[in-house]
Amino acid sequence: MIEIRNLSKRYGTFHALKDISLYIEKGTVFGFVGPNGAGKSTTMSILATLMLPTSGVAKVGGYDVTRHPKEVRKRIGYMPDFFGVYDQLKATEYLHFYGASYGIPRAEREQLIPQLLELVNLTDKADTYVDSLSRGMKQRLCLARCLVHDPEVLILDEPASGLDPRARIEMREILKELKQMGKTIIISSHILPELAEMVDEIGVIEHGEMVAQGKVSDIQNRLRVTKVIHIRTLERGEELAEKLRDEPLVTSVLTDNTGVHVHYSGDDVQQSELLRKVISWEIPIVSFQEAQSNLEDVFLEITKGGPRE
């Protein structure tokens, strides 16, 4: 459905994207992860026909984004990372406007719009002016907007950014529903756990390069066996790291100024044994904590063996 071959983008002399290749099957939910400035939004703008690549090919549904932008636009629903609303329009009028802009006849829109509002839980806000909606509501409205022309592909640039945890969960529920409807979705985020639950495949991008790409289940399996334990000591951190490297269930140890990061593949019982052991070494420990598996860990985890696939 989405095909990217050797895509590069330069802003002046700055290489924002370097030879990215990507293939996404129909019906797949693809998570695009990477730190700030990695090039996620750039890739998505190119897919959304808003920007021309410097070189390379990007295709949506078989149509080249630079040669047949109009065909591509028909097939995509794009949600930018930052977006505004027309403040003098009501929610329904807002959707009517975009619906009409996609050439959907009025009668059809009259039926469609209540369904869309229902989908994003905004039915009771139908007659509210969009600028008086909360940020989360605006984001959901924008998602509804992406769906007016029933596109096969959704390009969502950080749809959950700036949302509170509850709104994030709501957004996730909506996306699950869309996935069930068979949409191909490409969604970006710099928080992996947020994506892990709903995406099928994941691509990690950093400094404009695809560092890793694969099925999320593979990555999750790896994550499940190794957790990261963060140990903070008053002193003798290096010594602790040395000793830990000899432990059987420890896969790797990293130290930095925040402390020692231990990649550990034992279960909870074994972990408590490890803690007892560490204390017995009489190194002054301030904290011993299982870190939230975050993007950084995944990076370390995935990039350890070089890019996969």
Added chain:
Amino acid sequence: MNWSRRLINPVIDKEFRLRMRSTRSMLSVLFYILALGTIAMGFIYLFLYLGNRGPQRFDPQVSQMMFYVLSFAQLVLIAFMAPALTAGVISSEREKQTLSMLLTTQQSSSTIVLSKLVSALSFMALIVLATLPVYSIVFLYGGISPKQLISVFLFYLFVMLLLGALGVMFSTLFKRTIVAIIVTYGVGLIIFLVTGLLYLFFMGIEQRNMYVTGQPPVAGTHSWVGYLLGLNPAGAMMSLFDSSFSKEAFLLYGGNLNSKAPIELWLEFVIVYSVVIVLALWIAIRNIRPVARRRKGEEPAEQLPQDHSTSENGV
């Protein structure tokens, strides 16, 4: 039903809605009419009560003069209004971050640009038409034909189209609305003021040359300097009022009064600036979306410039 759907595309519909709902629009109508009304009242007051021969009758000649004054005042008001209303149409969507979503819809670049221009023009036309009651004072006393009034209003429409096209073009060229507005005012200043000043300047030089060389003007000749005045809206409008004005514009003192003007000033104005309008709109339409250069070969271009290309693939 079909014609209205064709005429009122979604972009125009939205623009109308947004404009008519903002209080700012209503206030601009109010202040515009107040300004013109004040000028009319001031004129009447000056003539009727402060004339050096005491209170005067308001005869057709005076009312014709008042018509001229009102018309020029309105021209100046339009020069101030048009850039402010059009130079933001694209850049403000960019600033409000709604442009990218508009650009991913099926609306073509030309539809977006032209609809926004048409909607701004309609609003300005509404304002100008709303000043008709002020003109009714003139009609009360006669001295002006409806034909003159209609030609002046059509001329206004053209000037608004000109400034609007320039405004929309700068709106696509500059990221920030404020810059686009300032540049449009700058170009407006050139069109309104600099052309007039250049005319006076070169006319002076020509005139002097004539006296210095002592060469008597040949019958039927005219000075090229007259063309400069044809680029000036005020000059062009004056030629609409007074058909002999074009002739005088091309004439040096002492020239042959029977020689005809090579072209009516207003006609020159319309022809020259029609080209400018078309060019400005073309640039605006081409600039709103990135456009790929159409290539003969199969492989995509090594380097596709973002803004500067020749074909209109994206339209």
